[in-house]
Structures are given as C-alpha cells and as structure tokens.
Amino acid sequence: MERKKAAENAGKKNVGGRRGASARLTREDWVRMAYKMLSENGARSLNVEALAKRLGVTKGSFYWHFKDRADLLEGVLGRWHVQLVIERTEASGGSPTDRLRYMLNIVMNARRPGRGGSLELAMRSWARRDPRVAEVVESVDIRRLEYTAGLFRECGYSEAEAEARAMLLFSYIFSQGILSFGNDRVLDESLHSQCCRLIEGELERMAAE
Structure with missing residues (x-):
C-alpha cells in the first residue's frame, strides 16, 4: 500500500x-x-x-x-544468471564440435564495448564486493566449465584434457573482454582462427572416431 x-x-x-x-x-x-x-x-x-x-x-x-x-539488484542478478552461454549454445544446435565452435565465436562479440565482455567484467567486479553476487558468479562459472568439458569429452578427449581445454576456452573468451576493450586491432579474424585451432586440437578427427 x-x-x-x-x-x-x-x-x-x-x-x-x-x-x-x-x-x-x-x-x-x-x-x-x-x-x-x-x-x-x-x-x-x-x-x-x-x-x-x-x-x-x-x-x-x-x-x-x-x-x-536491493530488490532491483536481485532482479539484475537473476537476469544475468538465466542468460547463460550454455542456453545460447544449446539453442544453436549441431554436434558437440559445432557447439564448441559456436562458443569460441562468442569471442568476437565479447570484445565489443557494451557487449558480453564488459558485462562479465562488471559482474566480477561487483562479486568482489558482494558475497551474494560472488556465490552466483561461482555457480555460473562451475556450470559453464562442466558443460564445456562435457562437450570435449563427447568429442573423445579424456577427462583431464577435457577439463583443461574447457578452462582454456573460457580463459580465451573472457580475456578478450579485457584485452580488446575499445581496441579492434588486438584480435583479427586470422589470429582468432589460429587460437581456435589450438584450443580445439584434433577435434574433428577425434569426433569422427
């Protein structure tokens, strides 16, 4: 009232x-x-x-x-929590290889000012000051890494290597939000393709076996 x-x-x-x-x-x-x-x-x-x-x-x-x-901030936190990389990746469809490549291509959006990279930075800065936000960020990170490692395992990688490649993939994605913020020259298409090949390894051959 x-x-x-x-x-x-x-x-x-x-x-x-x-x-x-x-x-x-x-x-x-x-x-x-x-x-x-x-x-x-x-x-x-x-x-x-x-x-x-x-x-x-x-x-x-x-x-x-x-x-x-505080009620508003809970709403913001809830919106970020449900708008996960996983949901967008699953909606893209395709094989595990296709979905991993979809995730790698998120880099090209994450590096643009005002897109995913700047939001990730803001969320993590917020998490350092607020335990409630820190809990949500940790939960999201664990879910992302477990999901991505699962895709690598489906492609034939061992448990240990799948986990390592999942960590490399997300380190690459989110580092671009820092390194490329406001600088379009840091990552061009050719360099991005080379980075993807290094993270993927022998993805196509292993998926076919």
Missing part, C-alpha cells in the same frame, strides 16, 4: 509524455536498463534516480515494481 501511494504521489508530479512513459514501464524495463548501466559503469551506478533519468520518468514508477534498490 505504501509503495503504491508513493508511486501515485510521484505520478501526480509527472506531466505530458513523462506520465505516459511512466505508466508504460514494466519491471523488466527497469531491470533491462539497470543491466545496461551495470555493463557500462558497474554496480555502483545503479541508483534509482540515475535509472529514472535514463528512462525519462520520475522515481515513482520504480516503486510500483520494486521494494527498494
């Missing part, structure tokens, strides 16, 4: 288009913008006033959907 009254009082101050924009916003709109701001400037940039300004509304709209800032 108090949250609704706060939103109603703030809504009375809105005028013209701002009132209409506020009325149309959903919880997901706020989370999506917070996600974008997290990627751009880190978790400390996520305050209600800054978010409202980016969305072009007053803070009243926020309290229709969230109890407080």
Whole structure:
C-alpha cells in the first residue's frame, strides 16, 4: 500500500509524455536498463534516480515494481544468471564440435564495448564486493566449465584434457573482454582462427572416431 501511494504521489508530479512513459514501464524495463548501466559503469551506478533519468520518468514508477534498490539488484542478478552461454549454445544446435565452435565465436562479440565482455567484467567486479553476487558468479562459472568439458569429452578427449581445454576456452573468451576493450586491432579474424585451432586440437578427427 505504501509503495503504491508513493508511486501515485510521484505520478501526480509527472506531466505530458513523462506520465505516459511512466505508466508504460514494466519491471523488466527497469531491470533491462539497470543491466545496461551495470555493463557500462558497474554496480555502483545503479541508483534509482540515475535509472529514472535514463528512462525519462520520475522515481515513482520504480516503486510500483520494486521494494527498494536491493530488490532491483536481485532482479539484475537473476537476469544475468538465466542468460547463460550454455542456453545460447544449446539453442544453436549441431554436434558437440559445432557447439564448441559456436562458443569460441562468442569471442568476437565479447570484445565489443557494451557487449558480453564488459558485462562479465562488471559482474566480477561487483562479486568482489558482494558475497551474494560472488556465490552466483561461482555457480555460473562451475556450470559453464562442466558443460564445456562435457562437450570435449563427447568429442573423445579424456577427462583431464577435457577439463583443461574447457578452462582454456573460457580463459580465451573472457580475456578478450579485457584485452580488446575499445581496441579492434588486438584480435583479427586470422589470429582468432589460429587460437581456435589450438584450443580445439584434433577435434574433428577425434569426433569422427
């Protein structure tokens, strides 16, 4: 009730288009913008006033959907948790070899400013300051590595080598978010292809056996 009254009082101050924009916003709109701001400037940039300004509304709209800032941060964390590399890779289909190559090609997106690389950096920086976030990041990392090692095992690698190649693959993907941020010359297509071949090893031959 108090949250609704706060939103109603703030809504009375809105005028013209701002009132209409506020009325149309959903919880997901706020989370999506917070996600974008997290990627751009880190978790400390996520305050209600800054978010409202980016969305072009007053803070009243926020309290229709969230109890407080902590509630919003849980929403952001939940969104990152479900948008995993694994789900996108599985949706791409194909053989284990095809899916591993799909994951390696994520590098070309991760290295662009505002894409996956900057988000990964922001999440890990946030995790260093917040134990709850650290738990989620650790859980996601374990799941990613186990899934990727499983694909290498399906291609014929031993347990130990599959785990090592999974670690190399993710180290390569996420290092590009650091090394290539704002620098398009760090990784070209030719170098990327060579890196992929080194990580893959004898993937095609082993998968065919």
